[in-house]
Amino acid sequence: MTQDDLEIQILLWRFTLLRGETTLADATCSEILMKLKSAIENKKHELAQRQANYG
Known part of the structure; x- marks a missing residue:
């Protein structure tokens, strides 16, 4: 699913960068995660x- 959706790929990349800079609680409420x-x-x-539609 994520390989086909650029928006999800970008958000996952941004979240990965954010993970090292915040606590888990901060990341859970982050705008990126939302x-x-x-x-x-x-x-x-x-x-x-x-x-x-096809089923």
């Missing part, structure tokens, strides 16, 4: 719609 969660949810919804 954007990553949203991007993943959007991709899951897109894939489910695609599957429903």
Whole structure:
């Protein structure tokens, strides 16, 4: 899933860089993590719609 979605790849890269600079609690609430969660949810919804249309 992430190989096909540039937005998710970029967010994962940014989060990886952030991990070394913050505590786990800070990272959990980070804007990057929230954007990553949203991007993943959007991709899951897109894939489910695609599957429903072809299934």
